[in-house]
Amino acid sequence: MAFDYKVADLSLAEFGRKEIRLAEHEMPGLMATRAEFGDSKPLTGAKIMGSLHMTVQTAVLIETLVALGAEVRWVSCNIFSTQDHAAAAVVVGPNGTPDNPQGVPVFAWKGETLEEYWWCTEQALNWPGGAPNMILDDGGDATMLVHKGAEYEKAGAVPDPSTADSDEFRVVLELLNRNFAEDPQKWTRIAPHIKGVTEETTTGVHRLYEMHRDGALLFPAINVNDSVTKSKFDNKYGCRHSLVDGINRATDVLIGGKVAVILGYGDVGKGCAESLRGQGARVIVTEIDPICALQAAMDGYQVATLEDVVETADIFVTTTGNFNIIMADHMARMKHQAIVGNIGHFDNEIDMAGLAATPGVEKIEIKPQVHEWRFADGHSIIVLSEGRLLNLGNATGHPSFVMSNSFTNQTIAQIELFTKPGEYPVGVYVLPKHLDEKVARMHLDALGVRLTELTKEQAAYIGVDVAGPYKPDTYRY
Ligand code: NAI
Numbered sequence: 001m002a003f004d005y006k007v008a009d010l011s012l013a014e015f016g017r018k019e020i021r022l023a024e025h026e027m028p029g030l031m032a033t034r035a036e037f038g039d040s041k042p043l044t045g046a047k048i049m050g051s052l053h054m055t056v057q058t059a060v061l062i063e064t065l066v067a068l069g070a071e072v073r074w075v076s077c078n079i080f081s082t083q084d085h086a087a088a089a090v091v092v093g094p095n096g097t098p099d100n101p102q103g104v105p106v107f108a109w110k111g112e113t114l115e116e117y118w119w120c121t122e123q124a125l126n127w128p129g130g131a132p133n134m135i136l137d138d139g140g141d142a143t144m145l146v147h148k149g150a151e152y153e154k155a156g157a158v159p160d161p162s163t164a165d166s167d168e169f170r171v172v173l174e175l176l177n178r179n180f181a182e183d184p185q186k187w188t189r190i191a192p193h194i195k196g197v198t199e200e201t202t203t204g205v206h207r208l209y210e211m212h213r214d215g216a217l218l219f220p221a222i223n224v225n226d227s228v229t230k231s232k233f234d235n236k237y238g239c240r241h242s243l244v245d246g247i248n249r250a251t252d253v254l255i256g257g258k259v260a261v262i263l264g265y266g267d268v269g270k271g272c273a274e275s276l277r278g279q280g281a282r283v284i285v286t287e288i289d290p291i292c293a294l295q296a297a298m299d300g301y302q303v304a305t306l307e308d309v310v311e312t313a314d315i316f317v318t319t320t321g322n323f324n325i326i327m328a329d330h331m332a333r334m335k336h337q338a339i340v341g342n343i344g345h346f347d348n349e350i351d352m353a354g355l356a357a358t359p360g361v362e363k364i365e366i367k368p369q370v371h372e373w374r375f376a377d378g379h380s381i382i383v384l385s386e387g388r389l390l391n392l393g394n395a396t397g398h399p400s401f402v403m404s405n406s407f408t409n410q411t412i413a414q415i416e417l418f419t420k421p422g423e424y425p426v427g428v429y430v431l432p433k434h435l436d437e438k439v440a441r442m443h444l445d446a447l448g449v450r451l452t453e454l455t456k457e458q459a460a461y462i463g464v465d466v467a468g469p470y471k472p473d474t475y476r477y
Contacts, residue, residue: 268321
């Protein structure tokens, strides 16, 4: 049956399928979930709109959701993060051909413009003959579009792009403005169909808690990020792998001996600092939180302010999920050919607009997602992925094994919200600890881990069940 989609090139599907096949072996949690639920198909009737980096690992997630009975439409949650061969393979499907695609509608390609990005997001939410009833989000853009659209429609207010405070939001308001003119009930019609959203990342989770606090959240949400087997693994070990991968593919500069500054020492910052230290860099951390600053110091890093080191360091990576971290003025003061990148979710950690507006500055493309910015005095810096998350823009993001942990949480969260709507009134939830422990357990055999079993007496002594959960919710790992 013909279906709509837009990807770069379907002839890449065979390569994508080969990498998906290798990834499946490295994603034991997702494959075990297929084995457990493949017959009962708990997601039958689920129409899942997904907005999450369209990579090989995400392809295995998408095909797991389909194996569990769901219908799916997908977009990437970043303009640079799509792997075109993975997108092609998902559209073609395991049994289709490029001439006769039989897979899942995907709207994503590497190097979208902002207009194309939001067009893709809207296409995936435009469900043929109806509406999606679930969202799987990463960073909250799909959730935001539905909420903003419904908010304007309920207020009867025409979205006005000239009120936008950023380029990106201007594009969103232009889209909503067009929607409002063509179909002023579009988003108020879609929103009530949505049973819930499962959110992947720290930044998206912040947005959800804010909306819930303000009474604006329209449907329940599961915060997948704060499953221990997500944020303490993907954010940390994933970035430990993919940060250095991104810097290497972008620049191939020798990292050993260089001075690297990691801005922010949360889960992502911890993985990034270790990644660069592993290469022999001398790592300096900046923090605003005394607890994280003390952790960094005790982990053996110098903790300084950006002002202290901006003129002497070689590599700068923002990991804060905050904004205005490295400003144009900082970049102008950096050493010749200092490397600047961001691994946080949004591109506003680095002041790219201010950099572009610096008098006399020149932008030279070395290759896609690697730019030299030459200042009027002749010295230059190298900016990766135009300030967007460099591990997905310059490399291929986190590897399969760690994403299997994240995506098994995603799949379980989708099943929870879709099959037990009565148990989740509008609000933001984390998965219960026994499911978190289940996700970890699914990944032990592949690593040859031999777990010690509690005796009944030991379990009673520490006040837990032999089968878990083993820790109270307050435990921080
Ligand atoms: P987190 O909240 O654990 O860590 C952020 C840290 O930055 C905190 O310790 C905070 O105190 C610090 N911080 C805030 N403002 C700062 C400032 N002005 N200067 C220095 N430090 C500051 O968050 P997490 O989980 O580490 O995530 C960080 C960002 O990375 C988020 O945007 C998240 O969505 C994103 N992320 C990206 C991934 C990727 O693959 N690129 C993977 C996982 C998360």
